Amino acid sequence: GESVGLHLPTxxxxxxxxxxxxxxxSNSASDYFIWYKQESGKGPQFIIDIRSNxxxxxxxxxxxxxxxxxxxxxxxxxxTQPGDSAVYFCAENIGYGGSQGNLIFGKGxxxxxxx
Amino acid sequence: NAGVxxxxxxxxxxxxxxxxxxxxxxxxxxxxxxxxxxxxMGLRLIHYSVGEGTTAKGEVPDGYNVSRLKKQNFLLGLESxxxxxxxxxxxxxxxxxxxxxxxxxxGTRLTVL
Numbered sequence: 001g002e003s004v005g006l007h008l009p010t011x012x013x014x015x016x017x018x019x020x021x022x023x024x025x026s027n028s029a030s031d032y033f034i035w036y037k038q039e040s041g042k043g044p045q046f047i048i049d050i051r052s053n054x055x056x057x058x059x060x061x062x063x064x065x066x067x068x069x070x071x072x073x074x075x076x077x078x079x080t081q082p083g084d085s086a087v088y089f090c091a092e093n094i095g096y097g098g099s100q101g102n103l104i105f106g107k108g109x110x111x112x113x114x115x
Numbered sequence: 116n117a118g119v120x121x122x123x124x125x126x127x128x129x130x131x132x133x134x135x136x137x138x139x140x141x142x143x144x145x146x147x148x149x150x151x152x153x154x155x156m157g158l159r160l161i162h163y164s165v166g167e168g169t170t171a172k173g174e175v176p177d178g179y180n181v182s183r184l185k186k187q188n189f190l191l192g193l194e195s196x197x198x199x200x201x202x203x204x205x206x207x208x209x210x211x212x213x214x215x216x217x218x219x220x221x222g223t224r225l226t227v228l
Binding site: 034041046103 | 216218219
């Protein structure tokens with residue numbers, strides 16, 4: 001989930017297990033949410049997104065859950081693989097529906113997959 | 116199709132020097148963005164552009180200027196670099212604004228001594 005200070009939260013999982021990465025977002029008016037994956041030395045890469053009129057969205061091996069009541073977002077990765085090791089960022093946007101808005105990124109969670 | 120490219124990949128500056136970071140995209144995207152990423156932090160938006168010839172301030176614009184003279188290029192300038200601008204800079208582009216997928220470049224690591 002979100003970190004305070006300079007130390008990223010770390011999640012360590014065994015290869016083949018499911019991973020759940022959590023994110024608390026800040027603005028109740030946010031209506032669009034995205035998860036990005038960032039491998040070491042690379043730019044962020046889009047994983048999956050969800051709009052506020054949905055509670056759940058599934059992709060290939062990934063599921064995003066949105067709980068607007070408690071302003072919580074989670075990313076579930078099924079059958080985690082070593083290639084999933086990276087820092088995962090959630091981002092929120094309140095601009096949908098007319099105004100541009102901008103993405104506000106969380107501080108990230110580092111996922112380590114043990115073989 | 117190279118996507119989003121950034122030059123240079125690395126740069127070391129002395130305090131007070133100036134430089135320009137170049138971002139180029141070949142996806143015909145309207146929107147382009149410059150972010151900075153500091154250790155243990157998420158990305159913070161510096162400036163963005165909603166089309167050729169337009170620019171706008173983001174969350175942390177002070178000390179930076181930008182230009183979008185061509186649709187495919189977005190330049191980030193530092194007129195007088197400061198140690199606080201030591202960071203990794205990422206450029207991104209998208210079709211339709213912040214509610215559309217942003218495609219990121221590989222980043223530029225800048226150190227200001």
